[in-house]
Amino acid sequence: MSSVAIPVLLAAAGLATGSFLNVCIHRLPRSRSVVRPASACIACGRPLRWYENVPVAAWLALRGRCRTCGARIPAAYLLVELATPALFLVQYSMLGWQPLLAARLLLCAALIVLFVTDLRQRMLPDSVTLSGIGAGLAAAVVVEPAWWDALLAAAAGGGLLLAVARTYALLRGEEGLGMGDIKMLAMIGAFLGWQLTFVALLLATLLGSAVGIGMLALGLADRRYPLPFGSFLAVGAVAATMLGEPLIAWYLTLF
Ligand SMILES: [Zn+2]
Incomplete structure (x- = not known):
């Protein structure tokens, strides 16, 4: 792979992983499955549309609030979605592709x-x-x-x-x-x-x-x-x- 492709791939993988980690953070302490049901608003329970699941962009577009009930989506969600690709890239910069x-x-x-x-x-x-x-x-x-x-x-x-x-x-x-x-x-x-x-x-x-x-x-x-x-x-x-x-x-x- 070219020298640009790997960091881009890792950043994308990091964004997707960060989104999944938010599900884990919310559900694992409550002993709930991280696979089912699909993501929903933590306040009103409305299932999220696919575009509301897009990491970082969805939070910014919704300005951190649920579209239906207006409940605040904690900024911690955004931080996790940003920190995950950042840490992935830092690890790659130190270790390379191995x-x-x-x-x-x-x-x-x-x-x-x-x-x-x-x-x-x-x-x-x-x-x-x-x-x-x-x-x-x-x-x-x-x-x-x-x-x-x-x-x-x-x-x-x-x-x-x-x-x-x-x-x-x-x-x-x-x-x-x-x-x-x-x-x-x-x-x-x-x-x-x-x-x-x-x-x-x-x-x-x-x-x-x-x-x-x-x-x-x-x-x-x-x-x-x-x-x-x-x-x-x-x-x-x-x-x-x-x-x-x-x-x-x-x-x-x-x-
Ligand atoms: Zn809601």
């Missing part, structure tokens, strides 16, 4: 869903995290990380976070991290291997602490406000795919 790209696009899609469901509902659906662990381990048979690295990272990442969660619960007498976070880190481990997973966890913790301290300082939340750690993990994992290898290389020069 089998690993398919695994990374799948990971990005799962992370987008988890980012939004945790942010909005403090929920990380098993249907994403558990199938993600399976997909990541299966992909590692063919592409990097090596299968043993994927397995190790999934087990160690999940185990480490489980230990942190247990310790926290013991000390504070309340749940700080849920099982969803643990399964999500195991999924990231299966896709990225132990080194990049460690970077993802580190970046997520730094980001989560910064946001938490910022919100406390600005009086936007008190100490009991549940931070969406899964959303921070999603950002950390995407950042790790982009910055992880230079970061690790730089760290190793310190010795």
Whole structure:
């Protein structure tokens, strides 16, 4: 394929995927099928016409409102439809056209869903995290990380976070991290291997602490406000795919 065809194809695939991810974001936390029924307005239930399903363009043409009932279509829908092709193109620019790209696009899609469901509902659906662990381990048979690295990272990442969660619960007498976070880190481990997973966890913790301290300082939340750690993990994992290898290389020069 020519050098223009692949990015155009990926952008189109990203737009279509983003549209599907919005369906997943809306339905998976409610344990509903993402295949049937066809897309409908989330307020009045009217089935959408084909042109109302066109990613990005439909939202802009409707100015973010349902044509029938006037209910607002959250801007998050538009952001997901834009972020998906953007992340697809970023991954392509780093990896080029190779089998690993398919695994990374799948990971990005799962992370987008988890980012939004945790942010909005403090929920990380098993249907994403558990199938993600399976997909990541299966992909590692063919592409990097090596299968043993994927397995190790999934087990160690999940185990480490489980230990942190247990310790926290013991000390504070309340749940700080849920099982969803643990399964999500195991999924990231299966896709990225132990080194990049460690970077993802580190970046997520730094980001989560910064946001938490910022919100406390600005009086936007008190100490009991549940931070969406899964959303921070999603950002950390995407950042790790982009910055992880230079970061690790730089760290190793310190010795
Ligand atoms: Zn409506």
